[in-house]
Amino acid sequence: LIKDGTVLERLLEIDTVVFDKTGTLTLEQPAVDRLHPYNGFTEETLLTYAAAAEHRQTHPVARAILAAAEQHDIPLYNIEDTFCEVGYGVKGVFDGKIISIGSIRFMEMEEIAVPDTVRCVQENAAKHGHSVVMVAADKLMVGAIELRPTVREEVADVTARLRQRGITTYIVSGDHEYPTRALAEQLHIDHYIAEMLPGQKSEIVAGLREEGKKVCFIGDGINDAPALKEADVSVSLRGATSAAVDTAQVILMDGSLSNIIDLFYASQDFAAAQKKNLIITTVPA
Numbered sequence: 467l468i469k470d471g472t473v474l475e476r477l478l479e480i481d482t483v484v485f486d487k488t489g490t491l492t493l494e495q496p497a498v499d500r501l502h503p504y505n506g507f508t509e510e511t512l513l514t515y516a517a518a519a520e521h522r523q524t525h526p527v528a529r530a531i532l533a534a535a536e537q538h539d540i541p542l543y544n545i546e547d548t549f550c551e552v553g554y555g556v557k558g559v560f561d562g563k564i565i566s567i568g569s570i571r572f573m574e575m576e577e578i579a580v581p582d583t584v585r586c587v588q589e590n591a592a593k594h595g596h597s598v599v600m601v602a603a604d605k606l607m608v609g610a611i612e613l614r615p616t617v618r619e620e621v622a623d624v625t626a627r628l629r630q631r632g633i634t635t636y637i638v639s640g641d642h643e644y645p646t647r648a649l650a651e652q653l654h655i656d657h658y659i660a661e662m663l664p665g666q667k668s669e670i671v672a673g674l675r676e677e678g679k680k681v682c683f684i685g686d687g688i689n690d691a692p693a694l695k696e697a698d699v700s701v702s703l704r705g706a707t708s709a710a711v712d713t714a715q716v717i718l719m720d721g722s723l724s725n726i727i728d729l730f731y732a733s734q735d736f737a738a739a740q741k742k743n744l745i746i747t748t749v750p751a
Contacts, residue, residue, distance in 0.1 A: 467717040476699050477733035479680040483628055483726075484671060484697070486685035487639035487646060488526060489706070490723070491653070492615040494686070495526045498534035499596055502587050503609035510540065512609040516601045518543045518560040519567040523550070527599060530613055555599075563603040569642075570600060578602045584610050592644025595652070617649070620724040625653045627727050634679075638667050638693075664689035671696040684726070686710050701726065 468474065485491050501509040517535035520528035521542050535542060545558035545565065554575060555568015566576050570588065573580050580600065584607060588598040591612045601608040628635055637658040639646045646660035659670060667685070671693045674681050683690070683697035686706035694700035694713040702714035704721045711717060718725045 467719055468715070469717075470715045473699050473715045474733045476680070477682070477730055480633065480682045480699055480730075482634045482636065482674055482679040482681045484636040484638060484674070484681060484683045484693070485655070486667070486683075486687060486690050486693075487637050487641060487649065488615070489686045490684055490703070491621050491637065491649065492617050495533070496530045496597070496613040496615050498530055498611060499591075499614040500612040501609065502584070502612065504581065504584065504607050505609075507608045509609075510538070512601055512611070513538060514540050514543070515560065515563075515565050515603055515608055516567050516599070516611055518545045519548075519556050519558055519565045519601070521545055522548060523556060527613065531599075531611065534611075564605070566602045566605075567599055573600050573602060573607075576602070576605065578605045578607065581607060587612065588642070589644070592642055592648070595645045595648035597641050597645050615645070615649070617652070618723060620722055622653055624723050624726055625655055629654065631730065636670075636674075638662055638670055640664065640689075665692065668692035668696045684723070685714075701729070 488494065501512055503509050503512045513535050516531050517540060520531050521544060532542065543560060545560045548556065548558040550556045555566060555572030557564060557566040557576070566573065566578060570580055584600065587610050591598050596612050596614045598610050598612050600610050625635055635655045637646055637650050637655050639660050640662050641660055643660040646658045650658035667690060671681050671683050675698065681697045682699040682701060683693045684701045685694055686703050688707045688709045691709040691713045694702065694710060699716070700714045701716045701718065702710040703718045716729060
């Protein structure tokens with residue numbers, strides 16, 4: 467679905483494609499790979515606290531945790547007084563305890579001590595391209611949940627064909643550096659920028675444009691809308707958040723990134739048709 471016909475003209479000038487990572491290059495929902503309980507807590511307790519904290523959340527990590535809880539037959543409990551710090555984590559009251567779940571940065575913001583063993587789990591997970599969320603109760607570390615991403619099966623072919631066209635590629639992500647770098651290396655993407663706060667994606671796009679680059683941004687999340695608006699060409703996928711779908715100039719209706727290449731071919735065909743029409747209208751009969 468092409469909302470703006472001028473996109474086909476601008477695509478001919480695109481030399482840089484910026485991908486959001488989670489939900490765009492990878493499937494929106496990761497999967498729980500391993501549970502790492504600490505301080506005498508069990509895996510069941512770790513997952514119970516995490517699922518309670520994420521019960522009313524809708525982001526991909528929350529859905530992965532809730533799916534794992536369901537697989538382990540763990541009931542979903544409501545949590546009280548929920549507070550969400552966008553890009554960092556969530557906390558609330560469950561079973562009389564303040565449950566905090568999120569990144570190491572969130573734990574540090576909450577003045578929760580993160581043992582070296584937990585930091586080692588994150589480092590080791592990152593080497594495999596996995597991410598980790600921490601869970602604490604009353605400022606005591608309960609454990610860590612290791613999540614693995616699922617890369618869309620068509621992505622490797624898409625990035626390879628973009629390289630053949632001489633287009634520079636970027637990944638931008640709020641995830642940690644190691645998993646973002648691992649994915650960039652796996653897909654042979656030229657550049658990656660990790661540990662970004664939501665508002666920084668649009669700043670990256672604006673910076674690339676200031677350097678004279680013509681940028682296509684591809685994203686699907688609520689936080690991607692400013693970057694989509696900032697780009698020369700913006701693309702989202704069917705099933706993405708309403709903010710992304712409303713903002714993007716092009717929607718890939720089958721939810722697959724493979725049509726990105728078809729979009730570039732369509733722009734070439736459009737340019738060729740325009741040139742042909744111009745010749746027809748200007749050459750005397």
